[in-house]
Amino acid sequence: MHISEGVLSGPVLAGGWALSAVGVGLGLKRLDYDRLMTVAILSAAFFVGSLIHVPIGPVSAHLILNGLLGAILGPAAFPAIAVALLLQAVLFQYGGLIVLGANVFDMAGPAVACAFAFGPLLRRAGKARAVGAFCCGFFAVLLAALLTACALALSGEGFVATAKAIVVAHVPIMLVEGAVTAMAVGFLAKVRPELLVHAPTR
Amino acid sequence: MKNLILNRMKPVAASLAFLAVLAAPALAHRVNVFAYVEGNDVVVECSYSRSERVRFGEVEVLDAATGAALLAGKTDEKGEFRFPVPPAVRAAKADLRIVLKAGEGHQNATEVKAAEYLSTAPDAAAATTAAPIASAPPSPPVAPVAAAGPVAAASAPVQTVSQTGGQGGAAPALDAAALERIVEAAVEKKIAPLRAILVAEKEKGPGLTEIVGGLGWLVGLAGIAAYFAAKGKKPRS
The missing domain is CATH 2.60.40.1940 (Immunoglobulin-like)
Incomplete structure (x- = not known):
């Protein structure tokens, strides 16, 4: 879901940068010094996650992990994803530097939105938390796909067809990410609850 | 319970999605x-x-x-x-x-x-546009003698060119354009594997260097952030 250089129109690119700058700023403001390493580690997970291809029949799609970052980091997922995408653009030539703003917002916006939306569920224990984490992983990818389609639609591609193509191709990834997020959050809540931004209330 | 149902549904949903994905372009x-x-x-x-x-x-x-x-x-x-x-x-x-x-x-x-x-000589190229060779590069005419055998389709244009040199001779005289075309075809055949390597090289995903380098960057950035965050906090004495 990295949008390539030269596809988006000027206003969309500028809008992406503006929204991303605000998101990164707010994320950094809310970032606690003690959680710095958690953010860096998850940023690394996001950076490498896109290299892990999940074979689904003849096609393969890669993990995105934005929901996982949202569920664990909350607003701090924004800077984490921004840095990881910057490194992917520079080192892997995925996306590009000019479209970075739009790509960051497409990925990190849904992550943080899901973290807020499912926060109450994540704070509870047991099944509620698992469901919340699954939804976080699932909907973060879905929203990211829709935002990507939106950005493309604003730059001239038809929205419905593009959105359909992107969403349909990502349905398996949504399910996989939901499961991964549910497992990761469940595991962390058991062994290292202090790592979670939505620390479970006991 | 909800989870259990969800887990049971997963293979079904995944296979449905898989069918849908077949029609969708790869992302x-x-x-x-x-x-x-x-x-x-x-x-x-x-x-x-x-x-x-x-x-x-x-x-x-x-x-x-x-x-x-x-x-x-x-x-x-x-x-x-x-x-x-x-x-x-x-x-x-x-x-x-x-x-x-x-x-x-x-x-x-x-x-x-x-x-x-x-570099592919415009004169020869003008000739190839007329001849069917341009559309059949995988089986280029190697030499008129060999062309008489399996490469029947490609032999036709070569023979028309080499008519002037006389048929059936062991070493027919070729005009410059035909010779050039044959050499070009042979070179084309030789460099095809090289080209495949070049394409494969370009298609290769990021290597270990890039991945490890990126992880190093993240550690470094976290280190810098930690340094400045720690500087802001006065040490407790």
């Missing part, structure tokens, strides 16, 4: 576009990272200097698009800029310098 990080000159044609090979071909991707050919659109087309099943260099472009010695639009935000571009297609 990847980036697309690669690689162009080279073969005879009078420019061949454009398009693939996603992970060597999946770009089927029916839109290809636009522009004048690299002016940006004027010259021609457009779609890649075939194998992610290939082939077009003859237009005579007007050849006359103007213009560099070609080839833009691939694979849809869903995937786009990439490459350039073919004028020198690349000009």
Whole structure:
């Protein structure tokens, strides 16, 4: 879901940068010094996650992990994803530097939105938390796909067809990410609850 | 309980999704576009990272200097698009800029310098446009003697050219144009594997160096942030 250089129109690119700058700023403001390493580690997970291809029949799609970052980091997922995408653009030539703003917002916006939306569920224990984490992983990818389609639609591609193509191709990834997020959050809540931004209330 | 049902549903949902995905274009990080000159044609090979071909991707050919659109087309099943260099472009010695639009935000571009297609002698190229060789590069006429055997289809144009030299001779006299074409075909055949290596090299995903380098950057950035955060906090004494 990295949008390539030269596809988006000027206003969309500028809008992406503006929204991303605000998101990164707010994320950094809310970032606690003690959680710095958690953010860096998850940023690394996001950076490498896109290299892990999940074979689904003849096609393969890669993990995105934005929901996982949202569920664990909350607003701090924004800077984490921004840095990881910057490194992917520079080192892997995925996306590009000019479209970075739009790509960051497409990925990190849904992550943080899901973290807020499912926060109450994540704070509870047991099944509620698992469901919340699954939804976080699932909907973060879905929203990211829709935002990507939106950005493309604003730059001239038809929205419905593009959105359909992107969403349909990502349905398996949504399910996989939901499961991964549910497992990761469940595991962390058991062994290292202090790592979670939505620390479970006991 | 909810989870249990969800887990049971997963394979069903996944297989449904899989069926739907078959029809949808593959989504990847980036697309690669690689162009080279073969005879009078420019061949454009398009693939996603992970060597999946770009089927029916839109290809636009522009004048690299002016940006004027010259021609457009779609890649075939194998992610290939082939077009003859237009005579007007050849006359103007213009560099070609080839833009691939694979849809869903995937786009990439490459350039073919004028020198690349000009080196394939315009005189010979003019001749090949008339002869069917241009459309059948995989089985080029190696030599008139050998062409009489399995390469029946390709033998026709060669014979028409070598008529002047007399048939059946062990070493028929060839005119310069025909000889040039044969040499070109032979060279083409020899460098085909090299070209395949080049394409594969370009399609390769990020290597260990890039991955480890990126992780190093993240550790370094976290270190810098930690340093400044710690500086702000006065040590408790």
